[in-house]
Amino acid sequence: MNTLLNIETRNAVLLKMAELLEQERAAIMKINKADLDAYDGDDISMYDRLKVDDSKVDEMIKSAKHLASQEDPVGVERFSFKHDNGMQVYNKTASFGTILIIYESRPDVTVEAAGIAFKSGNKILLKGGKESLKSNLKIVELWHQALKSQGASTDWVEYLQFNRTETQAFLEKPTQKLDLIVPRGGERLIAFVKEHASCPVIISGRGNNFVYVHKEADLDLALKVIINAKTAKISACNALDKVLIDKNLPNKEAFIKNLISKLKEFKVQILGDEAISKFEGVEAIVSDAIWYQEFLDYKIAIAEINSNEDTIAMINKYSGGHSSSIITKNDAVAETFMANVDTAAVYHNASTRFTDGSQLGLGGELAISTDKLHQRGPIGLQHLVTNKWYVHGNGQIR
Template identity: 85%
Template sequence: MKTLLNVETRNAVLLKMAALLDSERAAIIKINKADLDAYDGNDISMYDRLKVDDSKVDDMIASVTHLASQEDPVGVERFAFKHDNGMQVYNKTASFGTVLIIYESRPDVTVEAAGIAFKSGNKILLKGGKESLKSNLKIVDLWHQALKENGVSTDWVEYLQFDRTETQAFLEKPTQKVDLIVPRGGERLIAFVKEHATCPVIISGRGNNFVYVHKEADLQIAMDVIINAKTTKISACNALDKVLIDNKLPNKESFVKNLISKLKEFKVEILGDETLSKYDEVALIPSKNIWSEEFLDYKIVIGEIDSTQDAIAMINTYSGGHSSSIITKNDMEAKTFMANIDNAAVYHNASTRFTDGYQLGLGGELAISTDKLHQRGPIGLQHLVTNKWYIHGNGQIR
């Protein structure tokens, strides 16, 4: 394990990284254009995540600048206790050591996730996808420059230029100590890492998020939330895939027709259960299995449901454990829904698109975990730590 860098040094590296990202902005975007031109896939969400423009560079700069302003997450006292024998006992946060981040297509992860792990006192290993290689290598060069200019070894941020076979071999028998792995990507990547890893893995799981329109919903709020959650960023894991509508909703027919019309404006493909497929623009779902799918596309499934309890059961059966929202004016119904939905984030009258470290007050995130250990939902700076016991005595024996 590397000797922990003091927080002043970590902050100085982060601020230098922010300055370099700004001064090298044009070069980053130009190099990213080469990755975009070489991308031969037709996955629009992958392309969206791969692309770096001025706005994404601004976000990268904001991320590392904000990290530099945050309190040190390492060495925070969580518990103190004086033993009967006079020993003073403390529990404090501690860095993991070395964090491996495996991800697909997103060059911004090379800045934001690496920045969070670095501020938390960890050595960083990065393994990005081949589609973003040029962009990632450019950004890692900037990390190395920021480290060197602050008298810090470039070993703190290392890029693993491995193919799939080499990655599997490294996961099964790492050639250096790895304390934690964070996969960022689709279900196949996550399954691959879980199958082969020999150390703890934080699962940044799939979305497949639901909105339930309760019979006492404000229909304008329901419309705004569904359109926002579905159409603003289809590549996001917090995007909406499924809508459940209470079959006792007043003016249901009018609401459904308006919703279909609005979704069609955004060229969203609409599928529905038996009750919804009577509308010309709605195709019948091929099977119940589709309720489990995350689309990452302009595609949505809408169905009718009998009650809040049925909605809860349906969501807990099919969702990815990420985010769900209830639209209702009835606070008791909302409370029941939120208490019983087994998701990392539950909403009342708001879009699922807010399941995001920055939006939820964390100043950025390493991942959004759908696991329950050790942290659920967005994993921010304060969560990327383990803990350690410190016991001070003067000769006590047991």
């Protein structure tokens, strides 16, 4: 077992990593181009995630530097208690041990998610997708250089070159100690990990987010939020898929026509319920199953709805438990919506695109969890810890 690296060493490795990413920027992008050229799929969101350009390298560098500047999340006192027999009791945060990150397509995860897990004192096992193998191996090589530069073992970051069968076997019977698994990818990957894992799994990555336009909405604001949440980044799990419009919205028809024409400017395919599909440019929804779907595409489903109560019930039935937003000038209605909608993030008059560790003040995230244990929504550095009891005595017996 690797002994926990002290915080100075962990920070120095992260800063060295930032330096190496800058030095090797051109090489990383060249190697990534080989991965992109070899990608033969037609999934635009997958291609978008796979691509490493200057701004992605900038993000990786920023992430490594930011992590190095953050407080040590390990050994933080959460609770203390003086027993009447004189024992001093503390509860402190502790690292998990070994974390496996299984991910598709995104070479930036090799820096950002691995960096968070490393900073919080864990050994990292990485299992990326075959489509990004060359890019990932190059970045892991940099991790090893950074670790060696500080006299730390390269075992702290290990890349598993497994095919699907080998991955399944490793999940079911790990050949080394494994404390936590974080799958980052689509629903098929997450289902596969959940089915075969023999240790805890943090479930993340499924969106299917809703915006509700209440009858007291500011319509310009509603339009702005919907267009941003839908079109700014379709491959993101915080992108918008569904819009529910209050039946009693004043100027409803003009608003819907305006929304349709704005979405059409971005070449978004629009699906609508009975009320919405009467409008030109909207296809009728043929099955309720559509409400469960996360699109990750230029595609949106819109329906009319009777009330805030109906909206809450519909979101709680169909959404992925990720993000939902209400557009209204009525604070009491917004409060009811936010208290009762069962998603990890709830918004009032803002885009769902902010469900992201760096946007919500965490500096970055390992994943965005739609589970309720042990942390919901973006999982930052300070959440990627477990805890341990420290009890100091001088011979007390019970």
